[in-house]
Amino acid sequence: MDLYHDAVQLLTQLIEIPSYSKEESSTAELIEEFFTARDIESHKSGNNVWAFASAFDNNKPTIWLNSHHDTVKPNAGYTKDPFHAITEDGKLFGLGSNDAGGPLVCLIAAFTYFHERDLPFNLIMIASAEEEISGKNGIASVIDQLPACELAIVGEPTLMDMAVAEKGLMVIDAKVHGKAGHAAREEGVNAIYAALEDLQRIKSFEFQKVSQFLGKTKVSATVIHAGQQHNVVPDLCEFVLDVRVTDAYSLEEAFEELKGSLSAELTPRSLRLQSSHVPKDHLILQVVEKLGLKTYGSPTLSDQALIPYPSVKIGPGDSARSHSADEYIYLNEIQQGIAGYIQLLETYANLLTQTT
Template sequence: MKEALDLLSCLVACPSPSGKEAAISELTAGVVEELGLKCEHVGESVLAYAQRCDPKILYVSHLDTVPVGAGWSVDPFAARWIGDQLVGRGACDAKASAAAMLWSLSEAAKEGAADGVVVALTTCEETTNTGMGDVLGRLGMPELAVVGEPTGLEVVRAQGGLAIIEAEWRGKSCHAAHAYHTSHTNALVEASKELGSFGFVHELPSEVGLLGPTTIVPTVMNAGERHNVVPDAATAIFDCRLSPPHDAATCLDRIALSLPGASLRIRSDRLKAIETGADHRLVQVALGIAGKDSAIGSNTLSDMALLQGVPAIKCGPGDSLRSHKPDEFVTEEEFLAGCHFYRDLLFALVREAVAFA
């Protein structure tokens, strides 16, 4: 398994913040060829396959990461193994999945079990998901898909959606020095009053038990530019994690009840909830290989959201709670378990022809 461990270290050592993936794209292409596989670029996303780039089974993970941020105790790109932990930005989310998927495809190719399989390693997953959109534009929809994200090898068959809603308050400005005797309306104060009444989070009950409730959380606020000007505008952003039957409009209506002074608009609602049936063969085979009794749901987002209508699961090595944090890591045991899971699942899907069922 040294080859797989070296592959992971190689990917982690290459900085790849979302939107700046050119270097890791070229690096990954070289790695794909060294594994004896064929390679194709779609923008800076990378496709790997054994013979034909015509997927019935799509393995997909991503090459990009969030920015490094502060608080690291080690160089985030030294790709150092500290004991049994590889520490580095992206080690867990999601380069462990990416490396394990590439290794599993190379192993399947050696056994002649990679026909109709493509591994897609996308860009911009942490921001706009445009890499996945471009990949699907090139390939079309597969017959089934496995999305590599850190789930602790729990099999995720349902993923929540996302809506982003913006609230805006308008006021009347004046010089701050004259606020005590000049007519004005401080948009910052008006916004703060209403946001205070809204609270930290609102929940709406869900019909999908795996996903839990829809949640609405205020996450961003902006008002004013100068200390000496009373602001005449304020905005706030709400992160809405959607579970059926709720959609962006439902969340907007709920926010409006608490924010009567704000104008509201839906800024984004393109990432929809997705669910694969508990009895689908893909889910059952994956559970058997992972040694799990049942699948779970997830409200963290991934490229899975773009696979509407495709039987899909999300599963991979590492703990999602380490994602986006300083000293992010994956253990050797976790990573190797992920390699074996993806390899064994791929053999099962190809040999049992699940994609054609």
């Protein structure tokens, strides 16, 4: 079984099949075919595909392996065909090669390695859809179809460092009301001026609680709109807030703290994308110590935000290459990713056996 060769071949095929979020049916079929060719039974719901490494045992804990097979659209800066897998100078180029094709095929390779081996835990591989848009038909749609897990290992490009915490995201629509009037006669109450007071507060606003791994929760005003014509005092000013929430808060708690400091009418678009952190007594942290892995708190979103169980994020590739023109992953990063995931799971299995 040549895990590396199979992983590179699968990644090459994935690159050459367009799989924008909500349009991943062909890559879902490819992943199904990969499992079928290796006599691994798989399941599909929407464009999400999953498989069990062996018969499920209710007496064992469960570990999820998860990464996504959707991509963003290529940006205008590409000089290479984003759907042509090209190998140059030890790099494999192509859209989704780094985010998250590389981590995905390495997780699948590790899963294949452990298939039908005797493990002290159930192992499930989940290739999810719509991760790039945190879509409702992605991993969130299959959580209820899967057994609960004690740990989810989420494959994203992290240089094989381990994110043990991840910021959540809350987008808030804000409205400030005034009173319309003729600009020349100094009538009305200008909603723009009223909104300025809130915007000044937002500019200097600091949330009270600070996270050990993720630092401060941050709010930024990112969009603003008011008025329709030059001679009418606007009676409404609308703006959008982007709030990156650490594990020190739930989204609901962060919203209430912010709401108490502003006069605008605030409405969160969603409370789905929660922050996460690994409990301090979780076995994965003993694995981290034993393997000498570097840990950090991630400012970027992944399917971790939608998984309601303890999770970590780790994988080959570099987050800085994600969504960039001429995206690539080093071939030796794929080798290291496969070996790293296998070592991670073997170490977890050994420690789990020692503690039970």
